[in-house]
Each structure stands twice: as structure tokens, then as C-alpha cells.
Amino acid sequence: MTESLAGWGGRSASSARVARPGDVEALRDELKNVGDRGLITRGLGRSYGDPAQNAGGTVLDLTDWDTVVDVDSGAPSVRVQAGISLDHLLRALLPLGLWLPVVPGTRQVTVGGAIAADVHGKNHHVDGSFGNHVSELDILLASGDIVTATPAGENAELFWATVGGMGLTGVVLEATIQLKEVETSYFVVDTERTSNLAQLLKTLETGDDDYTYSVAWFDTATTGDALGRGVVMRGNTATREALDPDKRQAALEFAAPQRGRVPVELPFGLVNPFTAKAFNALWYAKSPRHRTDEIQDITQFFHPLDVVGDWNRVYGPKGFCQYQFVVPFGEEAAFTSIVETIAQSGHVSSLNVLKRFGPGNRAPLSFPMAGWTLAIDLPVRAGLDTLLNHLDQLVLAAGGRIYLAKDSRISAATFAQMYPRLDEFRATRARFDPTHTFRSDLSRRLDL
Amino acid sequence: MINALGIPQHILLLGGTSDIALAIAETYAAQSPSLVVTLAARPGDRRDAAMQQLTAKGCTVNAVDFEALDTASHGALIAGIDGDIDLSVVAFGLLGDPEKAWTDVDVARELAEVNYVGAVTTGVALGARIRSQGHGVIVALSSVAGERPRRSNFVYGSTKAGFDAFYTGLGEALRELGGRVLVVRPGFVKSKMTDGLDPAPLATTPEAVAEAVVAAVRDGKEQIWVPGTMRVVMSGLRHVPRVIFRKLPV
Numbered sequence: 001m002t003e004s005l006a007g008w009g010g011r012s013a014s015s016a017r018v019a020r021p022g023d024v025e026a027l028r029d030e031l032k033n034v035g036d037r038g039l040i041t042r043g044l045g046r047s048y049g050d051p052a053q054n055a056g057g058t059v060l061d062l063t064d065w066d067t068v069v070d071v072d073s074g075a076p077s078v079r080v081q082a083g084i085s086l087d088h089l090l091r092a093l094l095p096l097g098l099w100l101p102v103v104p105g106t107r108q109v110t111v112g113g114a115i116a117a118d119v120h121g122k123n124h125h126v127d128g129s130f131g132n133h134v135s136e137l138d139i140l141l142a143s144g145d146i147v148t149a150t151p152a153g154e155n156a157e158l159f160w161a162t163v164g165g166m167g168l169t170g171v172v173l174e175a176t177i178q179l180k181e182v183e184t185s186y187f188v189v190d191t192e193r194t195s196n197l198a199q200l201l202k203t204l205e206t207g208d209d210d211y212t213y214s215v216a217w218f219d220t221a222t223t224g225d226a227l228g229r230g231v232v233m234r235g236n237t238a239t240r241e242a243l244d245p246d247k248r249q250a251a252l253e254f255a256a257p258q259r260g261r262v263p264v265e266l267p268f269g270l271v272n273p274f275t276a277k278a279f280n281a282l283w284y285a286k287s288p289r290h291r292t293d294e295i296q297d298i299t300q301f302f303h304p305l306d307v308v309g310d311w312n313r314v315y316g317p318k319g320f321c322q323y324q325f326v327v328p329f330g331e332e333a334a335f336t337s338i339v340e341t342i343a344q345s346g347h348v349s350s351l352n353v354l355k356r357f358g359p360g361n362r363a364p365l366s367f368p369m370a371g372w373t374l375a376i377d378l379p380v381r382a383g384l385d386t387l388l389n390h391l392d393q394l395v396l397a398a399g400g401r402i403y404l405a406k407d408s409r410i411s412a413a414t415f416a417q418m419y420p421r422l423d424e425f426r427a428t429r430a431r432f433d434p435t436h437t438f439r440s441d442l443s444r445r446l447d448l
Numbered sequence: 449m450i451n452a453l454g455i456p457q458h459i460l461l462l463g464g465t466s467d468i469a470l471a472i473a474e475t476y477a478a479q480s481p482s483l484v485v486t487l488a489a490r491p492g493d494r495r496d497a498a499m500q501q502l503t504a505k506g507c508t509v510n511a512v513d514f515e516a517l518d519t520a521s522h523g524a525l526i527a528g529i530d531g532d533i534d535l536s537v538v539a540f541g542l543l544g545d546p547e548k549a550w551t552d553v554d555v556a557r558e559l560a561e562v563n564y565v566g567a568v569t570t571g572v573a574l575g576a577r578i579r580s581q582g583h584g585v586i587v588a589l590s591s592v593a594g595e596r597p598r599r600s601n602f603v604y605g606s607t608k609a610g611f612d613a614f615y616t617g618l619g620e621a622l623r624e625l626g627g628r629v630l631v632v633r634p635g636f637v638k639s640k641m642t643d644g645l646d647p648a649p650l651a652t653t654p655e656a657v658a659e660a661v662v663a664a665v666r667d668g669k670e671q672i673w674v675p676g677t678m679r680v681v682m683s684g685l686r687h688v689p690r691v692i693f694r695k696l697p698v
Contacts, residue, residue, distance in 0.1 A: 004626060011452035014583035015626030037582070049452060055532075055626055056582030318667060321452055382663060385453040385479050408452030413482055441583070444532065445449040445457070 005059060009048040009408055010319030011380065014055035014441055018042075020064065027171065028144045030058060031437060038439030041167045043110030044085060047117065048322040049408030050441035051166045057439060060171065063110060068092050069174060076179040077135065082112030082172040090298075091254050099182040099237070101133035103302055105353070112172045117405035118164035118366040122213040122302070125358040129368050131163030132361050136176040139169065142437035146173065151362075161428035164366035166404055168438045168448060169429055182237050184251040187213065187301045189235035190292045193284070197228025197336055201372070204232065204356045212236050213301070216354040220376060221280040223343045228336070230354065231287040238295060247295075255297035276348035276379075321408060323388055324375035326357060326368065327400035334398035335372050338391060342376065345387045349376035364421035364428075367403040375406065385409065392418075404442070412447040422448075449534060450585060454666030455480050456534035460526075462514060462570055463540025464489035465498045467639035468589060471658035472537055477505040486529055488514035489540075516540045516566040517558070526573035535585045535665065536574050538567060538615070542604075543641050549603035556603055563607035564614075571618050578627035586622075586629045587661055588615035592673065595633065595682045598698060619670055630664055632657065633682070634674040648698070650678055 006013035019039075021027040030039060037057030044063065045052055053059060065083035072078070076098050080089060087107035090100060104119040113119075115137070120129040127133070137149045137159060149155035149162065162169045190211075194200040200216055208214045211234035218230030240251050327335050342349070353375045360369040378384060392414050395402060401418035402410055416422050426448070429436075442448070450456045456476060461469040464487030477483045485507045489495045499509045512525060526533075541563045548555040571586070578584035593601060594608030612631060619629030634657050636648035652674050660674045673679040688696070 002625070004624065007452075009452060012450055012583075013626070014449075015624070016582055037580075050449065054582070055449070056580055319452070380453060380666065382666075385455055388453070389479070409455070410451075411480065411482060441449050445451060 003059075005042070005045070005053040006319075007049045007052065007408060008046050009321055011321065011408055012050055012441070014050070014053050016054045016057055016059045018059050018061055020061045022064075024140070024146075024173075027060070027062075027140060030060065031140075031142060031144055034058065034437050038437055040438055040440040040443075041112060041116075041171050043083070043113035043116075044108050046106055046109045046113065047405045049404075049406070050445060051116070051404065051443075052113075053441045054439060055441055055444075062112070062171070065173070066110075071096065071098070073098070076181060077176055078179055079174060079176045080111055082115070082175055083110050085110055086114065093179065094182075094185050094252050094254050097181055097183065097252060099180045099185075101127055101178060101180055102130040104130075106303060111175055111177070112167075115163055115172055115175060116165060116167045117403075118361070118363055118368075119405065120357070120368050122215045122355065124368055125208050125214060125356050126212050128358060128361055129366060131160075131363055131366060133178045134159075134163065134175055135178055137162060137172055138174040140171040140173055142170065142433040142435070157428050158432055160361075160363045161365075161425050161432075163361070163363040164404075165363075165425065165429070166365070166442060166448075167440065168443055169432055170438065180237075182252075183240045184238045184243055184247075185253060185255050185298055186238040186243060186247070186251070187235040187296050187298075188238045188242050189233060189294045189296045189301060191288050191290070191294065192232045192234075193287050193289045194230050194232060196226055197230070197339060200228055200230040200232065200354070201332060201335075204354075207232075207234065208356055210234075214356065217283060218352050218354055219280040219284055220339060220342050220352045221277045221348045223340070227343055228339050229284060231284065233301075235296070235301060242293075243295060255299075276350040279350040280348070318380050320377055320379050321384060321388070322375060322377050322406040323391065324367075324373060324403040324406040325391070325395040325400050326371045326373040326403075327395060327398040328369060328371040331371070331398040331400065334394060334400075335374075338394050338398075339374070341387075341391065341394065345383075347378050347381070347384055347387055349378050351375070351377045364425040365404065365419060367401065367405075369401070371400065373403075375403075410446070412445070415446050449532065449583065450665075454662070456585070457482070458484040458486070458531055458534050460486045460488060460529060460533045460536040462488045462536060462538050463516070464511070464514070465494040466539035466541075466589075467641070467654040468634075468637065468657050469537045469539035470498055470501060471654040472587065472661050473502055473507065474505055475655075475658040475662050476535075477502065477507050481506050482508070484508045484510070484531070486533070487511045488525070490515060514540075516562045519561065519565050519569040522566065522569040523573045523576075526570065526577060529577075532581050533574075533577055533584060535587065537587045537589065538570060538574075539589050540566065541589070541607075541641075543601075544604060546601040546604065549601075559603055560607055563604070564610040567611045568614055571614055575618055575622060575627070578622055579625050582626040584627050585665055586615065586618070586627070587665070588612075588618075588629060588631050589657075590615065590631050590633050592633050592635050592678055592682050596685050596693070599694060616671070628668065628670065630661065630669060631671040632661055632664075632674065633671065633678065635678045637674075650675055650681065 039058035042052035062083040069079040149159035214234040590612040593605040636651040
């Protein structure tokens with residue numbers, strides 16, 4: 001069936017035939033009968049741009065391939081089909097006292113998508129990205145063969161090209177993920193307000209080692225002395241003793257409430273420079289100056305946006321553009337100048353997330369590297385392309401890069417400069433998929 | 449591909465020497481340093497000059513021989529263009545001598561064939577490309593002259609009325625197939641085409657049309673007037689009784 005598909009940002013939709021094969025044989029038939037526009041796997045469509053769409057070609061929807069194959073509570077690890085969502089998987093693991101090693105900003109992503117984008121979470125400075133915790137992949141190649149790939153053993157090159165490879169090496173059928181043990185599904189959280197960017201970076205630099213999870217929100221709308229004033233939120237998994245006695249009974253319950261949805265497609269966006277500035281000021285004002293040892297549930301701590309379902313709808317039919325970059329440590333001056341450029345541009349972002357990354361991994365297209373990462377959300381309006389092209393150049397000059405799962409507009413040339421190991425990825429892809437059976441709008445746009 | 453901010457990588461200009469088409473290409477070139485432009489136009493000095501103009505702006509320019517009157521050739525010509533066509537601009541057309549256009553049958557036929565039949569044959573071919581690519585934007589340069597025929601240039605106006613109806617409908621047909629059509633209705637544009645004519649009220653420039661087109665593509669619009677106030681003016685003019693309309697200085 002032909003469907004129009006877009007990314008989470010709601011921009012540049014394209015049309016493709018969507019196939020939902022029920023078994024491996026049907027999947028192989030799709031590979032055999034692939035047309036010259038190729039095919040790509042789509043998970044839950046949470047990438048902001050165009051990696052999970054394939055104009056004029058085929059898009060594989062494997063979200064029904066979502067079985068938990070095996071749990072090894074000794075290792076501990078879990079074997080799953082890659083179409084399972086992290087939400088579904090966490091619900092299955094928590095009663096066993098197990099937790100995913102990396103949880104990104106939304107649980108509504110598949111394991112396959114988490115691998116393809118090599119997603120990161122608030123614990124990157126301690127635990128690295130999702131791919132670091134995958135011990136084995138079963139990958140269906142363009143040839144129709146299913147191969148096993150591991151990080152250091154057989155097909156290691158294929159493994160690392162698949163991690164962060166945006167679905168372009170093959171279809172991940174099953175994955176084995178190493179897990180964490182937890183006593184509760186709650187977090188002990190410390191919140192601290194900082195009055196400017198320098199203080200914010202300093203706070204993160206000095207205190208992060210005491211916390212497994214750390215992230216900061218900050219104001220990109222205020223210029224001058226208070227530029228980059230922010231709120232640092234850091235925490236650790238709560239032990240049973242840390243909970244109120246009445247919560248201990250249900251310590252491993254999946255506590256992730258959703259309190260509402262944006263019910264309809266709005267005819268216009270609710271986000272404009274005025275409301276965004278007000279949101280920035282309000283968020284800062286509502287945050288405590290300093291609060292320690294607060295117990296928060298999964299939604300409060302990990303996914304404050306998931307409280308409202310379909311929250312992307314507040315941007316209206318024009319959609320929005322997300323921009324996330326990282327610059328290495330030592331480039332704090334460049335980072336500050338990027339923030340100044342944003343604050344002075346007149347384009348106002350309400351959701352600004354800042355994090356200190358730990359070291360990156362071996363994957364040639366993986367995004368995280370040791371340094372500072374910032375994600376902003378900007379409504380699309382005149383001049384945004386000029387601003388973002390300018391930011392690209394600042395990021396590039398600082399030795400940084402942008403995140404493919406968030407990107408929807410960078411040029412092929414700038415992308416290639418940001419990812420000097422792109423040729424290594426291309427060589428591996430050429431070995432396993434010489435005719436580029438796996439293609440997407442993203443791979444066409446960036447000439448991958 | 450066209451990116452999330454509406455910037456294409458490869459554009460096709462049909463009527464590649466038109467001032468408006470070139471202004472659109474230049475506006476995109478300023479945002480996209482690696483823009484590829486296919487210039488479909490009659491070979492000659494004007495096309496060479498247009499190629500130079502865009503190459504100087506950093507575009508990679510390919511020329512293909514396009515003859516608007518040779519409507520039978522349009523299908524193969526558009527099908528033969530390499531790579532995805534992210535955005536095409538249908539910009540060819542004749543203004544003609546308005547008096548000869550309704551008294552000399554050859555002039556009338558040429559106007560109808562270039563402005564209407566040629567637009568339909570290229571539109572069908574562009575639609576086929578979009579269906580197979582699964583994406584693509586067509587910018588169709590219509591005119592306010594098609595909205596309400598005037599005594600002074602009704603033959604031209606009639607071709608643009610047909611053009612406008614065709615591309616508006618094509619937009620509906622391609623909507624579910626990944627395509628989008630932007631119908632652009634400029635008023636009087638000071639350009640090569642109107643050289644020597646007295647500008648009408650609310651006259652605009654190719655650069656202003658280009659900016660409006662780029663913004664409308666970014667915002668996913670399906671029809672625009674340039675300048676924007678022309679929409680209100682035409683909406684009024686459409687309802688003016690004929691006895692009064694014929695006395696208006698338009």
C-alpha cells in the first residue's frame with residue numbers, strides 16, 4: 001500500500017509502498033523483488049528527519065516483529081526481535097529487576113531504531129551509547145543471507161557499520177542487549193539552578209561523576225549576563241530503602257504516567273517567539289534553586305515530554321526543525337559563541353537540552369563524542385536555513401558534528417566533513433550491499 | 449531530495465531563460481551551494497547567458513534542448529533527465545501581441561499551443577516523474593490574467609486560465625503520491641517578457657516572485673499571489689459586474 005511518510009518533525013513527507021511482511025520468507029521476497037528505489041526499515045518514526053522514509057521505493061514496517069526471545073537474568077541480558085519498542089521492553093524487564101542500559105528521550109522507539117541511530121541517554125557520560133551494550137546482532141543482508149555480528153568477533157565491521165548506520169546495512173532481525181539491575185523504577189534526583197552558561201558548564205564538569213544520569217535544560221532566549229541560565233537535573237536509580245515505605249511494595253512497577261494528548265492536528269502552531277520566550281522564563285522560574293534527594297518516576301525524570309502524547313502537534317502544520325550538535329571538550333568558547341548566535345538570531349527554541357558526553361564508540365557514523373551536546377527545537381520560518389547553515393560551520397570549525405537522527409536539512413558536503421570516517425562506512429556498506437538495496441530519503445539527500 | 453526547510457538539491461527550469469525561473473534558481477543557489485540546475489530551453493545566446501549566470505552563482509548547470517511548441521517531445525525529454533527532480537519550474541510562455549492574438553489565427557494558435565498545450569504535456573510528464581520518485585514539487589507560473597479575462601489581453605488570459613486549472617488539478621491528483629504543486633499567480637512582472645509595456649498597478653519583479661515562491665515551497669503552500677495583496681484585489685475584481693469591469697482602467 002502506498003503511504004505518505006514523514007519524520008517526527010513533520011516536514012518533507014514522501015510517498016512509498018509500505019510492506020509488512022509476516023515472516024522471513026516474505027521479507028526475503030521483498031529483497032528479491034526490490035525496485036530501483038530500494039527499501040528501508042521504519043520503526044516508530046521518531047527520527048526527526050528523513051531516514052525512515054524512501055520516496056518511490058519500499059518501506060518495511062517490522063514493528064510487529066516485537067517478541068522478547070529470551071531473558072538471561074544471570075548475565076543479565078535480553079534477546080529481542082528488533083521491532084520491539086523500548087517502552088514495551090522496559091515494561092517486560094522491570095518486574096525482573098532489570099533495566100535498559102540506555103534510554104533515550106522517548107521510549108517510543110524500536111530496538112532496531114535505537115541501534116540504527118546509536119541513541120544516547122542521560123547516562124552517556126558513564127555508560128556510552130546504545131550500541132556499546134549490544135553484544136550480538138542477527139542481520140538480514142541484501143543477499144537474503146542472515147549473518148550474526150558481534151562487536152569484537154565475527155563480522156565486527158558490519159556490526160559497527162550497523163550501529164549508527166541508519167538502516168543502510170541490512171535489516172536487524174534480533175539483538176542481544178546487556179542490561180542493568182535495579183531495585184526500583186524510581187530515581188533520586190538533585191536539581192540545581194545556574195545563573196549563566198559558564199556556571200552551568202562548570203557545574204556539569206565538576207559534579208557529573210557523582211551521578212549516573214545527568215542533563216541540563218537551559219534558556220536560549222535570554223541574552224546578556226544571564227545567557228544560558230539553566231537547570232541541572234541529575235540522579236541515580238533509587239534503592240528500595242530510598243523510597244517511602246508505602247512505595248516499596250510496588251518499587252518495580254512501571255511508573256510512567258501519561259496525562260494527556262494533543263488531541264487533534266492544529267490548524268496553526270502554538271509555538272512562536274513570544275510563547276517560546278515565556279516558556280523559557282517559566283521553566284527557569286518554576287525550577288527550584290537547589291533541591292536534593294527528590295524521588296521521581298520514569299516519566300518525570302526521563303521523559304517529561306511523553307506526559308503529553310503527540311506533543312509534536314503543538315508546532316502546527318508547518319512542523320519544526322530539531323538541531324543537535326556536539327563539540328569536543330576544550331571548545332567551550334565555540335560552544336558559547338554558538339549559543340550566543342542562537343540567542344541573538346530571533347529564532348527561539350523552547351526545548352533546549354544540554355549534556356556532557358563521555359567518549360564515543362567505534363561506529364563510524366555514531367554521533368556522540370567526548371564533549372558538549374546541545375539539542376534545540378525551532379519552528380520553521382524565514383531565515384532558519386541561513387541560521388542553521390551558519391551553525392553548521394561553527395560546529396564544524398570546532399571539530400564537532402550534528403546528529404543524523406535529528407537532522408533533516410544538512411548538506412551532503414558539510415555532513416561528509418563532520419564525519420571523516422564516512423568512507424569507512426561506505427566501504428563496509430559496499431561490501432555487504434554493493435547495489436544499495438537499502439536506501440532512504442536520507443541516504444539520497446546526503447549521498448551516503 | 450528537498451530538505452525540511454524546503455531547499456532542493458536538483459531543480460529543473462522549463463523555460464530556463466525566463467527571468468522569474470532564473471531568479472528562483474538564484475535564490476535557491478544562495479542557500480544551497482551545491483545546487484544542480486537543469487536548464488530546459490531553446491539553444492542559443494540567451495541559454496548560454498543563463499548558464500553562465502547560474503554557474504557564477506555556484507550552481508552545476510546542465511542544459512537540455514527544449515522547444516515548447518514541439519509538444520510531442522516533452523514526455524521523452526523530461527523522462528530522460530538524470531536523477532531525482534526535486535523541484536521543477538514551469539516558466540515558459542508567450543505574451544504575444546494581444547490584438548494579433550485574436551485576429552491572426554496563427555498567432556492565436558501559437559499562443560494556445562505554447563502556453564496551454566505545452567504546459568499540459570510537460571505537466572503530464574512531470575506528474576509521471578513524481579509518481580515514480582515518490583516526491584517532488586512543481587512550481588507552475590500562472591498569472592492573474594487567467595482569473596478574469598480582460599479585453600486587453602484575453603487570449604493570453606484564456607491560456608493562463610487553462611494552465612491554472614490544469615496545474616491546480618494536478619496538485620490534487622499528486623497530493624497522495626508524494627507530490628505538491630504550487631500555483632503562482634503574479635500580477636504584472638517587470639521582465640524581458642513585458643519589456644516596453646507600461647507597468648500595471650501592483651507591478652512586481654522577478655526577484656520578488658522568486659522570494660515568494662521559495663517561502664511558499666518551504667511552508668507547503670499550494671497557491672500564492674504576488675504581491676500578496678493581489679489576492680484581495682482579484683477576489684474583488686472577479687465579482688465586479690461586466691458593465692462596470694469593462695470601464696475599469698485595468
